[in-house]
Amino acid sequence: MNVFRTFALFCIALLVSQARASSEALSEEEEDTEENNSIRERERLKAEADAEQRREYPEMYGDAEQGDMIIPKEELEELKRLAKVGGHGKYRTSIFNSAYFSYGGTYGYGWIYYGLGRIPYYVTPDFKQRTAAEGNGSHTPYEIFMDAIAYIKNEVACVDFFPFEGATTPYYVLVDYGASCQAEIGCRMKSGQKLDLGPYCTFKRGTVLHEIMHVLGFYHEHTRQDRDSEVTVHLENVETSPNDRRSNFDVVSTDFVDHSPVYDCGSVMHYTHNAYSTDKFSLDTITGKTTACRNVMGQRVDFSPIDKATLAAKYGPPCPA
Numbered sequence: 001m002n003v004f005r006t007f008a009l010f011c012i013a014l015l016v017s018q019a020r021a022s023s024e025a026l027s028e029e030e031e032d033t034e035e036n037n038s039i040r041e042r043e044r045l046k047a048e049a050d051a052e053q054r055r056e057y058p059e060m061y062g063d064a065e066q067g068d069m070i071i072p073k074e075e076l077e078e079l080k081r082l083a084k085v086g087g088h089g090k091y092r093t094s095i096f097n098s099a100y101f102s103y104g105g106t107y108g109y110g111w112i113y114y115g116l117g118r119i120p121y122y123v124t125p126d127f128k129q130r131t132a133a134e135g136n137g138s139h140t141p142y143e144i145f146m147d148a149i150a151y152i153k154n155e156v157a158c159v160d161f162f163p164f165e166g167a168t169t170p171y172y173v174l175v176d177y178g179a180s181c182q183a184e185i186g187c188r189m190k191s192g193q194k195l196d197l198g199p200y201c202t203f204k205r206g207t208v209l210h211e212i213m214h215v216l217g218f219y220h221e222h223t224r225q226d227r228d229s230e231v232t233v234h235l236e237n238v239e240t241s242p243n244d245r246r247s248n249f250d251v252v253s254t255d256f257v258d259h260s261p262v263y264d265c266g267s268v269m270h271y272t273h274n275a276y277s278t279d280k281f282s283l284d285t286i287t288g289k290t291t292a293c294r295n296v297m298g299q300r301v302d303f304s305p306i307d308k309a310t311l312a313a314k315y316g317p318p319c320p321a
């Protein structure tokens with residue numbers, strides 16, 4: 001009896017322990033899968049946010065400085081250096097020449113000096129032949145560009161693009177499809193200074209206006225020296241590989257760059273909140289200090305009211321004679 005009872009108890013204990021072990025093993029496995037699923041889900045969301053940024057902001061992903069600014073390296077470095085040490089440098093290539101000349105410079109005139117606010121452009125045959133599928137689906141890149149310059153003329157009375165017909169002006173903007181969205185900054189005194197509107201670049205009017213603002217002399221809004229009053233830059237969240245993007249957040253000397261009187265989070269020239277983030281799904285690289293700032297940052301719909309006012313203040317009316 002005793003032996004039988006002991007044996008029975010032993011069997012029960014064995015069964016219970018086996019059951020417990022197998023249920024523990026099961027829950028461990030379940031947990032494992034759950035954790036792996038959440039890791040996988042997170043990677044998926046990150047990859048999606050990354051793809052979205054490349055689609056929505058094609059101008060950030062070209063090979064030029066900060067993605068889309070064609071500017072000699074030494075010139076950009078000089079503008080960054082001046083932001084640190086102050087004083088006058090040797091470059092000014094944007095809208096006005098007067099301030100520049102008063103500093104005794106010899107390089108850089110501005111559109112007003114040559115084109116009187118009227119900017120000659122030449123569109124390549126290749127750009128003209130691009131299809132609506134390469135534009136925004138319903139219109140070709142050429143139609144969208146023409147629409148954008150008509151819009152600018154309408155909104156900013158004195159900024160007027162006109163077709164280069166040879167020999168009328170020494171300098172002109174060469175509009176091409178190219179591999180990305182990029183532009184030479186300001187008036188470069190060149191026959192054929194670049195304005196490329198390649199894949200995805202004409203998908204949104206704001207992207208086209210952004211590139212044209214570069215041609216008109218503007219830099220990226222978040223690189224203004226006074227940016228820390230309106231936004232916080234989180235360099236620790238910026239990608240360092242495969243490309244180190246941290247220098248895209250360096251400030252440039254505002255004395256030598258055309259800009260609006262106040263920092264403008266809603267400018268079509270402002271980077272988006274998660275620009276070049278290592279985790280675009282959950283980590284920001286630029287945070288607006290106010291809700292108003294956060295709500296408009298990175299828009300590529302249209303000029304902001306301040307963008308328009310700044311262009312009007314710099315180019316007129318009254319239009320230069």
Ligand SMILES: *[C@@H]1O[C@H](CO)[C@@H](O)[C@H](O)[C@H]1NC(C)=O
Nearest residue numbers: 029030032033034035036037
């Ligand atoms: C979960 O991931 C770990 C390590 O990444 C791996 O060893 C394990 O086999 C995975 N489990 C499942 C259920 O996929």
Ligand SMILES: *[C@@H]1O[C@H](CO)[C@@H](O)[C@H](O)[C@H]1NC(C)=O
Nearest residue numbers: 136137138139143144147148
């Ligand atoms: C495409 O661009 C044209 C010209 O700017 C505009 O009129 C049209 O509404 C745009 N279409 C779409 C689908 O965005």
Ligand SMILES: [Zn+2]
Nearest residue numbers: 059068069210
């Ligand atoms: Zn840009």
